[in-house]
Amino acid sequence: MATGDYDRVAEQTEGATTEQTASGLLSVVAVGITFLVLSPLLWLFLRAVEIEPARAVELVTSSTTVTVTANTVVLVATVTALSVVVGVPLAILTVQTDLPFRRFWTVTSALPLVVPSYIGAFAFVSAFGPRGHLADLLAPLGIKQIPAMYGLPGATLVLTLFTYPYVFLTTRAALLSFDGTTVEAARSLNQTRWQAFRRVTLPQIAPGIAAGALLVALYTLSDFGTPAIMQYDVFTRMIYNEFGARRIDYAAVLSWLLLVMAVGILAVESRIEAGRDGAYISRRSRRPGEIRLGRLKTPALLFCALVATLGLALPVGILLHWLIRGGIGYSATGQSFELAFAWNSLSVAAGAAAVSVIVALPLAYLAARSDSRLSSLPDRLSYVGYAVPGVVLGLALVYLSLRYLPFVYQSVLLLVFAYVVRFMPQAVGTTKSSLLQIDPGYIEAARSLGYSPLAAFRKVVLPLVAPGIAAGAALVFLTTMKELPATLMLRPPGFETFVTYIWQVQDAGYYGRAAIPALVLVVVSGLSMVVILRRERYNAG
């Protein structure tokens, strides 16, 4: 058991008290961070208690609420399962096999994450909708009707295509930190490739898969855009309607229900994680030998190509189509696109990513290094912020900041804080899964060589978790770039970003004019992704 190992280390080292002080300090820091990221819930509480209790009960028990809850659960389950089915094989193919053009497929597999759902879903409707481009193409062949892609199937498909990269990236990070000799050992013991995968690889990368799946599930729970466009009724839509009707108290009560669902998801994930036996066997001396795909090479390539086509080529193609068709110059919006918007997007996203990985480290470390439920509580709770819809978070911070820290209102500081609240859990997840793979023996060795706990951490742990931190930074960076509702609510006056600009032209119905900034967003995010992936690879040795 991990704790056992760790305790043994602690006992054996002379500085047991330093150890305890360090761990106590860590707990205090982690609890502080958790309180800070959960502070917006205070506002939700203040607003929710304003509703008459009878009305609240009526609202929560209404048949619509029940139906919508069921819809939401089904959507979260299907999207999460499908994301694992798509993301894990892609990660294995690009890390562990002799797939041709691996670097290329790594990038294309990660990139759908940069496509904002409001663009991706629109692309799908205009491609596969009842009067979409596919229908136009098929019409001359005498095919009058194509299957409707609205509702649950459409929402599942679109959300999966744009969120599976969470699973892909976290699984990939786990695979990169993973010691390949164990697989070779298993193979040498006459285990088939599948057996070796199931018995050796899978338990090792399970925390990574679970971390990604958790992000997918919570993202699906909090996403409004895609289900709305795909006409599938989910919880966020109900909340959105209450905000539209300007009944903030109702919206607050429904938001609490959403958070209860989020806690449910977290509980499920905890159970999966609890079964992580053998998580510390890794020695990470070297990467596993390449798996030869052989006859599977063609199907594997086709699989990668299919996912890249649907998740990347299609939305980009639709944007290009909008660009060509939308002949009217985009000066007519009253504001043309400026390079400063791109710079704004990049700088707040970089800021959010940097703060997030720093803040995530203590939470992840505490959770990974201890098996006690209490120690992993800060880590678990920090995920709640991820399930809070952006518009709820935005309003909460409007009120709380003006009330208690008026000088930060409408400053970049508050905006970055909002991003950290929403997206930091992504960094916690990837960092933790990397930490879980580090053998405590390494720390033991460093400590016995006379390093202080902090120095041991810096010299031994940090380099080993670098891939996880890099993946976390990438996730926070990319999701911040495309975050819309909180950005709209909290940006400083005159501060426009890619997404606020896209929103402005798209909301006015000028889709053609959204094309250029949307393409630039995808390209810039893509380039950042390439840089990050390259770095991750370097760090992984």
Add this chain to the structure above:
Amino acid sequence: MRTDRDGDDEPSRNLSSQRSRRSFLATSGLLATGALAGCTSILGSNEGESSELTVEDFRGSSPLVEQRGAPGGTSIEDLPDLSGELTMYLGGGESGLYLELIDLLEQIYPDFSVEHQRESASNLANRIAEENRAGSTPADVFMAVDAGALGAVANEGAAVSLPAETLDLVGGNFQDSEGRWIGFAGRARAVSYNTNELSEGDVPTSVQAFPGTEAFRDSFGWAPSYSAFQSFVTAMRVIQGDDTAREWLNSMQDLGVTTYNNEFVVSNSAADGEVAAGFANHYYAIRVQSDRSDAPVDLAFTEGDAGALVNASGAQILDGTENQDLAETFIRHVLSAEAQEFFATQTFAYPMIDDVEPVGGLPSINELNPPDIDLTELSDLGGTVDMLRDVGIL
């Protein structure tokens, strides 16, 4: 009550009585392109020059617009100068077009500038409410495409009353009874329909007749989460009572209605033939046409009922502003002859002051015969959302 309008059987009251509706939109498509092009040239040509703008600059250029006479009302020349900086919240997608007007004003007055933030009208109303509860809002003026949002802010006590001389410019239907917001452009409820699938007479003149219209069966669109649609249902509840509204919503569902996310998409889907027709504000079909001049889409209006509701885009001064005089003068400018001409010809909205006409082809507000209703009453959407949820639409 107005139930006497049920089963209203007058001949189709829409644009065809004045001209072919097909040709109306064909021309206005041209107008849209022309207006946008014209606008670009204004902004381009005036860079660095001293800015003596004329009505033409506010109007843009197109064949239809050339036939218009000079707008009536007070000219900007006769108003006090604008000087200083205003912080403004702009609510709603169309508000982007208002930025062009603000640009023009900034050109006229070099000492005047506007710091703006755009978001949906509802979100901004919520935000102003939260800002007000926590202290006060940093914005001076709220311009929104939906009178309901302005009404909500006023009811929160977050807006101040406008001076009487400003309120006198606009009809009582298009301002708050306590003067805490004023309309500057009208948006009529309308029906966008596909001209290949429906003929002119197929669209009934009463919304109550829609559920019984077989041509709409399984081929009608609406956007129930869109604020203008909810205002329309609220109006129906106010005019005809909750029972009638509920029954109407249920029978529309029995007819087979397709739900969309916003009314531009409703109009676009009508143009695509995905549905034969759908509820949308009047300018959305014009938008679709300006995007695709060959789109087979046109407009029809009902008469005298909630379906003919004319909502207002309006402005208000927010409580706690330190720029009240400037804000008041700014709102006077929005109601000037030139600005009203701008709204009429560039956003296809209904002007709010006498003596400025809507673009040719659109029926006048009097011809539309909108229901007599206090738009501030429409700010309480809660009951409507409950009803829509109850009958399973939201």
